[in-house]
Amino acid sequence: xxxxxxxxxxxxxxxxxxxxxxxxxxxxxxxxxxxxxxxxxxxxxxxxxxxxxxxxxxxxxxxxxxxxxxxxxxxxxxxxxxxxxxx
Numbered sequence: 001x002x003x004x005x006x007x008x009x010x011x012x013x014x015x016x017x018x019x020x021x022x023x024x025x026x027x028x029x030x031x032x033x034x035x036x037x038x039x040x041x042x043x044x045x046x047x048x049x050x051x052x053x054x055x056x057x058x059x060x061x062x063x064x065x066x067x068x069x070x071x072x073x074x075x076x077x078x079x080x081x082x083x084x085x086x087x
Contacts, residue, residue: 012086016076020069027065031058 035058038050080086 004069012033013080017073020073023068024062024066024069026061031061 035054039046039054
C-alpha cells in the first residue's frame with residue numbers, strides 16, 4: 001500500500017476511533033442517567049442491596065458494551081487494508 005492511501009486509511013481509522021469513544025461516552029451518560037433517575041425517584045424506599053444491584057448492573061452494561069466496541073475497533077484495524085475498508 002502506498003503512503004497516500006495509508007495516510008488516508010489511518011486518518012479514517014482515527015475518525016472511527018473517535019466515533020467509538022463518542023458512542024461509549026453516550027452509553028455511559030444515558031445509562032448513568034437512567035440509573036440515577038430510578039434511584040433518585042425511589043428515594044429511601046430502595047434498600048442499599050437493591051442500590052448495589054443497580055450499580056453492578058450499570059458497571060456490567062458499560063463494561064460489556066465497551067469491550068464490544070473495542071473489539072469492533074480492533075477488527076477494523078486488523079482488516080482495514082485487507083478489505084479496502086475506506087475505499
